[in-house]
Amino acid sequence: MDPYLVLSQKDGRPMYLQIMEQIKSLVAQGEWHAGEKVPSIRELAVASKVSVITVKRAYQELEREGVLLTQPGVGSFVAKNDELGDQIMKQEIDKHLSKAWAQAKSFGLSLDELMARLKILATNNKGVKDE
Incomplete structure (x- = not known):
């Protein structure tokens, strides 16, 4: 280690x-x-x-x-918790998504519009490992 x-x-x-x-x-x-x-x-x-x-x-x-x-x-x-890695990952993702949602709302985007942007980003980044 x-x-x-x-x-x-x-x-x-x-x-x-x-x-x-x-x-x-x-x-x-x-x-x-x-x-x-x-x-x-x-x-x-x-x-x-x-x-x-x-x-x-x-x-x-x-x-x-x-x-x-x-x-x-x-x-x-x-800690001996087999789900710890998943819990940490979900907390980190949630933190970033919360910031993205707050930013989207400040620009007047709806949840549907934000979801559409996320889908576009996911589609355009297929196969991308690191940015």
Whole structure:
């Protein structure tokens, strides 16, 4: 398990949120598996060039969200929940779709018009893996 994360001072979001987002993405994409031990707080802090306090806050928040479990003296692990990756993916998609819907409404688009735009985008992007 590679502890390297890409964090940016220019992002505007706090570092701990960037760490949380990337760890959730690793879990959702199946890179980090249920029950798998994750890098220690210190190891991730050194690899990511952030403070131990920053990583600790991210891990604590991820524990609250049910993504990580920490056993004192043993380490932190991805929660043993076979549906965790799907749950995280759906939450992330919902977050983006909520923003898209709010933006569409501000432009005066109806739900049907937004759905039509989404269908067009899906059709035009068939076979596209990354943007």
